Amino acid sequence: MALSTEVKALYDAGRISTRQMVRVQLGSGIYGFIARREPLTYAGVTYQPFGLIEVSDIGGGTGTAADGGFTLTLAESKQFDLTPEILTQIENEDYRDRPVVVYDAHFHPDTMALIQVEPVARGYLDVIEHNADETRGCYLTARCEGRQLDYSRQNGRKRTVADQQRRDPGDRFFEHAATAGRVDIAWGKAVGSAVNAAKSAAAGAARAIGFKGL
Numbered sequence: 001m002a003l004s005t006e007v008k009a010l011y012d013a014g015r016i017s018t019r020q021m022v023r024v025q026l027g028s029g030i031y032g033f034i035a036r037r038e039p040l041t042y043a044g045v046t047y048q049p050f051g052l053i054e055v056s057d058i059g060g061g062t063g064t065a066a067d068g069g070f071t072l073t074l075a076e077s078k079q080f081d082l083t084p085e086i087l088t089q090i091e092n093e094d095y096r097d098r099p100v101v102v103y104d105a106h107f108h109p110d111t112m113a114l115i116q117v118e119p120v121a122r123g124y125l126d127v128i129e130h131n132a133d134e135t136r137g138c139y140l141t142a143r144c145e146g147r148q149l150d151y152s153r154q155n156g157r158k159r160t161v162a163d164q165q166r167r168d169p170g171d172r173f174f175e176h177a178a179t180a181g182r183v184d185i186a187w188g189k190a191v192g193s194a195v196n197a198a199k200s201a202a203a204g205a206a207r208a209i210g211f212k213g214l
Contacts, residue, residue, distance in 0.1 A: 004116050007106045017112065020053045021103040022072060024125070027094035033074070034105065042105070042117055049080050055102050055121065068146015070121050072102070075139035084138035088130065095125045100144055122147050 003011070010016035019036045023045060032047035034040050040047045054073035076082050102121040107114055123144035132138045 001118050003106075003118065007116050010106075010109065010115075015109045017107040017109045019105045019107065020055060021047050021105050021117070022050075022053060022074075023047075023101045023103070024095075025099045027098070040105065040114070042114070050074060050077065050082065068123065070102070070123060070144050070146065072100070072142040072144065073139055074142070075136045084132075087138055087140055090128055090140065095128065097145075098125045099123075100125055100142075 007016060019034055021032065021034045021040070021042070023030065023032050025031075030045055032042075032045040033050040033053060034047035035050055035053040037049055039049060056071040074087070076084055076087055100123055101119055104118045104120050105114060106116045106118065121144075123146045126143045126145050129141040129143070130138070131141055
């Protein structure tokens with residue numbers, strides 16, 4: 001997503017106010033967090049204040065060779081009632097391979113009105129580590145796989161005639177795709193015809209004669 005003209009101008013002037021946002025889709029619902037004092041509702045999700053959100057540099061590379069992995073650091077905050085006990089509740093969730101999106105929310109420095117929300121990273125939660133130190137206290141480190149993981153995901157669905165019709169009406173190339181490998185199709189044969197029946201009878205008689213000659 002390209003930055004708006006207003007955001008670019010504020011960046012050039014060194015006056016833009018940017019806050020990090022994280023959207024996580026877990027088994028129990030969609031949760032949003034934002035690194036500021038007030039909550040923000042965006043695209044139907046309320047992003048709750050979070051004390052510290054750090055996002056590592058996004059992995060390099062291009063195309064299918066892109067690494068794309070990144071880590072999120074979410075720290076406890078007494079100011080927002082984010083205690084170590086609350087942080088550990090993440091383990092009650094089915095978070096593995098759940099989608100996560102990181103945004104930059106750009107605000108006007110004078111009015112604090114939201115100007116633009118820019119997605120900067122997309123991926124899937126892999127593992128979450130629980131850590132503690134004297135500076136930040138308890139914090140979570142969520143390691144995320146980049147969207148390049150999509151290239152290796154297997155999809156058991158086979159393309160159908162309806163799929164192909166949307167691309168090329170009248171094309172019946174995938175007519176038998178759904179049953180390929182499951183149903184024997186006599187390609188180019190007149191199954192059940194008198195000719196095939198005669199051939200089968202002749203082959204059976206030949207085998208019988210062969211057995212008698214042994």
